[in-house]
Amino acid sequence: MAEQGTPVPFRGGGFAPRAKRGVGVVVFIALIALVEWGTRSGWISSLTLPRPSDVLATFGELWSSGRLWEHLAPSLTRFAVGSLFGVCAGIGVGFAIGLFSYARAGLVPLVAALFPIPKIALLPLFVIWFGIDEASKYALIAFGTFTPTVVATYGAVDNVDRTLIRMGQSFGLSWWSIVRKIVLPGAMPGILSGLRISLAIAIILLVAAEMLGAQRGIGAYILEAGSLYDLERLFAGVTILSLLGVAVSFAIGAIEKRLLRWRN
């Protein structure tokens, strides 16, 4: 039977994101230029938004006076120590939940109960437990990064290809060998993408941790600027946190490239 109907056009294509270089940068520049123009021409009042060039000048002053490091060093220490504890404990507990049924039965409800607690609400309690100095700040950040890391880790362990595990068993690998050579690398992508979230939460908690009793730190600097209604300093501080977030994301990207080479 000969077909005489209209030809069917090709409807495929699309739905495949492609890399467009520089578009992100253009969006940033356009937004900043708009605010700069708006504050200069006066339709954005100095009460609403600071002038981006003033923020840059404040940042430059912070840099040249050396006060940037005065604030950045304690914050980075808190971030590093707190999230190191939280992430290590989180990965450990996550693996335990992923591998042992008793740990899963006992700890999953506990983690689910701890996750939604706003860690900021516990800050006064942590101050009593750990003192007003560094320990309470480490504890807050560690606690904040712990729960998302646990959830990401045991999810990642659950998602390790079971056929690979069965194969390992067929080849007579020991339990420990399977964990080390199949489960750990197989869970790594999930753990690392979970880490992106955990560490972003750690940066958010940095400001919260520095609410009580911190004289130095980016969070304290932002809170001070807020209480003085000094928008230039406020935005300079917020920009530093954003840059910190980008740096952390970049670092995890680099670790992913290194640790996940086996995928290619």
Place this chain on the structure above:
Amino acid sequence: MTFTRRQTLALISGTAASALAAPAIAQNRKITVGALRLTSHAASFVAEQRGYFAEAGLDAELRFFDAAQPMAVAIASGDVDFGITAMTGALISLADKGAVRIIGGALQEEPGIDGQKILASDAAFQAGITAPGMLDGKKWAVTQAGSSFHYMGSKIAAAEGIDLQYTPLQKVGAIIGAMKSGQVDGWSIVPHIAKALAGSGAVHIIGDVADYLPDYQVTTVFTSKKNTTDERAMTEEFLKVFSRGVDDFNAALVDKTEGDAGRDAMVELIHNYVYSDQPLEKAAPSIINGAMRLNANAALNMGSLRDQLDWFKAEDLVDDGIGIDTVVDDSFAPTMA
């Protein structure tokens, strides 16, 4: 446009009601007054409870805050019309941006009248800190940088030649907790809170702020810049009403010219706002002991205000170029010598 009979009636009675209730300037002008739950804000409480606002045709609503700075921001955003708090860094920055102005004084340290107290935590006191000069290197509690607590601590430190570690704790409640548990060593606060805390033994009074800052104007009355220009009449009216509250308060609790009955009535009134979670008998002594002089006619103490502004500049908390005229509008209230 057609009206039903009911709508017409409602319209007529509504117009009549508003016309009848219209005194001097305002026709039930709705204003929002920011306050903290402290005895020092009693003038607003009195004006509200005794109907002085209503008499002046101001439909005032009190709005409560936790700290001084948010109130300044709320005035700038237009959510609050008048505020009574300390001259904070936020207030000065906002004044510099043309948003708010100080128009009067409110609370004042005065020799002979119990003023703000310098406190030491029990732990610090047991360790031998019995005078403000012994706080060298210790933790001094402040709510936020540039708050009145920071100013007082800094002035005390300068006078004693000591160094204090200013510890921001955001809220007065958090400071009280930290003082009780010995996490911080020193603090200064209005007498009614200081005495209540010292009474429980959790902290110890080790000095008076007045010894270091004799005529410190602790709090001021401020409003949006727009209210000082476009709404002059309303602002003047507010200050008049506020001053009536001040006079009542001073007569009842500071000068004690109204006898026990006047005092008790005032305490009961204030108790509606301050320590309202405690029974009256328990709250009364703190309120009576904590009464500090409120400035009659909201008089401005320019010397003290200038000193405070200079301190903010010296501490690099506000811009160096800000003049006192940018912050204070002295055309509404009298100034003290």
